[in-house]
Amino acid sequence: EAGVVQSPRYKIIEKKQPVAFWCNPISGHNTLYWYRQNLGQGPELLIRYENEEAVDDSQLPKDRFSAERLKGVDSTLKIQPAELGDSAVYLCASSLGQEFSDEQFFGPGTRLTVL
Amino acid sequence: GENVEQHPSTLSVQEGDSAVIKCTYSDSASNYFPWYKQELGKRPQLIIDIRSNVGEKKDQRIAVTLNKTAKHFSLHITETQPEDSAVYFCAAGTYTGGFKTIFGAGTRLFVKA
DSSP, X not given: OXXXXXXXXXXXXXXXXXXXXXEEOOTTOOEEEEEEEOTXXXXXXXXXXXXXXXXXXXXXXXXXXXXXXXXXXXEEEEESSOOGGGOEEEEEEEEOOOSSXXXXXXXXXXXXXXX | OOOEEEEOSEEEEETTSOEEEEEEEOOTXXXXXXXXXXXXXXXXXXXXXXXXXXXXXEETTEEEEEETTTTEEEEEEOSOOGGGXXXXXXXXXXXXXXXXXXXXXXXXXXXXX
């Protein structure tokens, strides 16, 4: 079974440029998460989807970040315009969304460098 | 807001010794507590988890304990091996029609051969 797929793996852009990340979760996983992980820190939730509905986006900087999960399968996360402080690894994860456990399967991440 | 605190941030042990990592959480509604291991340059992977109706769970050399009253939980690794060297993240999940999971800042474990 294929795991969570993310692309690109690395991205270097100049500040004020737009950037987009793509994630394809494990087949059958209803819940999809986007996290940001700064060096030496734990994953910080940006947005959580249950199927195609964004149910928790309280940590998403909505002035510059946007996300979508059309048809409840793959998802894109966009930053426009990017700032220096956006440099981080952006992780996508998915889970079955069961009530009594929530093992999250992470993708390899996209390492973003904003110059 | 809710948070998860994790200690220590760095832990160095001799091969064969035990390692203990501790976490506290603030949301009393949290009912699911996973631990993830992240090796250098790789993605986090679940190594063990515990639900709030259980006080302790063991899987070979790793065990987790949970004290709901005090809102803290711990990871114990016995007979550590060099391949246990990694960053370990605790997390607290709260089910609200789906899980909202907050991660700790991580503990970098070094196991010296």
